[in-house]
Amino acid sequence: MSAAGVVVVGAGLGAVRLAENLRANGYESPITLIGAEPYAPYDRPPLSKTVLLGKDERVDLKPAEFYGDSSITLRLGRRVTAVDPKAKAVTVQSTGGGDAVQIAYDQLVLATGLTSRKFPGAEKLTGVHTLRTFDDAVVLRAEIDAARTAVVIGAGFIGCEVAASLTARGVQVTLVEPAPTPLALALGAQIGALVTRMHTANGVDVRAAIGVDEIVGDPSGAVRAVRLSDGTDVPADIVVVGIGSIPVTDYLTGSGIELAAREAGGGIACGPDGSTGAADVYALGDVANWRDESGAARRVEHWNHTVDQAAVVAAAIAGGPRAPIKAAVPYFWSDQFGVKIQVLGRPRPDDDVHVVSDDGARFLAYYSRDGILTAVAGAGKAGAVMKSRAKLQTPTPIDEVLPPHQS
Ligand SMILES: Cc1cc2nc3c(=O)[nH]c(=O)nc-3n(C[C@H](O)[C@H](O)[C@H](O)COP(=O)(O)OP(=O)(O)OC[C@H]3O[C@@H](n4cnc5c(N)ncnc54)[C@H](O)[C@@H]3O)c2cc1C
Structure with a gap:
């Protein structure tokens, strides 16, 4: 046989x-x-x-x-x-x-x-998207040229990248996130604030610490707006739902x-x-x-x-x-507004965060727990991030990686 x-x-x-x-x-x-x-x-x-x-x-x-x-x-x-x-x-x-x-x-x-997780109640509205497959991307891309406004629900990595790409295509984007900042669940609120700054500087309207009650359609069944939990309606020709998988x-x-x-x-x-x-x-x-x-x-x-x-x-x-x-030593990356964000290690939102460089656009930060280095995150700092791999393979006191004035 x-x-x-x-x-x-x-x-x-x-x-x-x-x-x-x-x-x-x-x-x-x-x-x-x-x-x-x-x-x-x-x-x-x-x-x-x-x-x-x-x-x-x-x-x-x-x-x-x-x-x-x-x-x-x-x-x-x-x-x-x-x-x-x-x-x-x-x-x-x-x-x-x-x-x-x-x-x-x-x-x-x-x-x-x-x-992709769907937004409950919005399954039948046209103009509401998730992004997991090539077909999803093609359908969304085809609607971008005719869109003036978009709401991205969920500011995880995919939501942030979609917000950046739609902005680059000339769409006015509102990024809505229930956590205190974008990427707060992955990287903590301090680094999330630097990511918020990147989005705001590029014209994204970031609405953090607020939920979404409803995706609102017009009589034809097309999406019209996203209703936030404070009752505000944010107009949307397109909605992209990035609330997990x-x-x-x-x-x-x-x-x-x-x-x-x-x-x-x-x-x-x-x-x-x-x-x-x-x-x-x-x-x-x-x-x-x-x-x-x-x-x-x-x-x-x-x-x-x-x-x-x-x-x-x-x-x-x-x-x-x-x-x-x-x-x-886990690794992942994300590209937003032409900047590569890279993370090595296992950051937890409640880790201590040490920002060691920040020029307003690019930044480098170390994470520690109980005085031991747990992760490094950088935006536009590929060399410095990658150099930390060896330090993350063995327990390394955070003071060993911080510049002298910060340790
Ligand atoms: C939009 C997007 C951007 C991303 N960007 C990044 C990034 O910047 N950095 C990063 O580290 N990671 C990123 N990722 C994550 C990365 O792509 C995934 O970790 C990776 O694709 C996982 O590979 P996989 O083989 O487990 O699953 P997949 O690549 O998802 O493949 C699974 C396949 O299984 C098929 N399938 C499902 N059920 C069945 C079935 N019953 N029978 C037959 N086939 C089935 C699916 O159709 C699919 O084609 C991104 C993911 C997405 C969606």
Whole structure:
């Protein structure tokens, strides 16, 4: 009987990096990526940046010939609707309809990412958007030219990037956030204030510490305004909702594969190598909630983290060298108004924050907890941020990194 090989559910960043690592580790059996979108694996970070700006189309993660050359089968426009770990098979349905088929696996990898959270009650209004897929970006981009005003609800990383891109396209943007500042939940209010300054300086109307009661439509069913919790209506030709995402796990109902508790971040519960409770089933990327060697469980929605996990799962399956998970020092970036914001480490909003340089546009800050360095965040400070990696790999007293007059 021929081997069924590795089947990956989801054909995004994690899937393609896993497949690449498997081949690099000498894995010779079939590899099949099943993806619900009609496109070969593409990169999501450009969606809120260069794609909205009209500078890029879809940015494919690999050239088309990579898949044939590496004997990797893409089954696109197909959604996995069920997983049966006992039979070692998945049920696959074409998104265009037709009969479901069963595909067998030797090892199964779940890399289904996230779906955007919708604003309740606004599902039927036109002009209200979320941004997760290339198709989302194309639909939003097509409305920008005709729009004078936009409201972005939620000032996390994607909301802030969309606000910056719409502003650059000449739209008057209001950015609404219930926390005290944009990015306060990720970086704390002190750095959030510097991000607010960047947005305000570029013409964004930042409304922080206020909620949204309703997205208001006109009689034709098009969005007209966003009603804030103080009763103010902010006019909007377009609304972009950036209020978080939900791990895609619906197809696991009845499979017995354990999900992590919502309070622990949700997603698929995994061990330190991505293994789930079911034999030969792994999960990685945005959907995966990995427990590390210390027992702490965490779900992370960042590009580099997904890439690191793909190397670990590939080594677990193919028996190659186990890549050390560089995510011991997590990294992510965000591009806003032509400035790269970069964060290394694990900042917590209640950490002590030490701003060591700030010229009004670019800044560098260290985070500490109980006197130990926990993270570094910079805007337009790539060299200084990256130089801190070694200091974050071992417990480093904050005084060791601060300039003498600040320690
Ligand atoms: C707009 C945007 C901007 C971003 N910018 C940054 C950034 O600047 N920096 C950063 O660090 N990170 C950024 N990220 C996050 C980064 O892109 C993700 O961490 C990364 O894509 C995760 O990869 P993944 O493989 O887990 O999931 P994804 O890339 O989301 O791929 C999952 C795939 O699975 C498919 N799928 C879902 N369910 C099924 C099913 N049942 N059957 C078949 N297929 C299914 C989905 O359609 C999707 O194509 C951004 C994300 C977005 C959306």
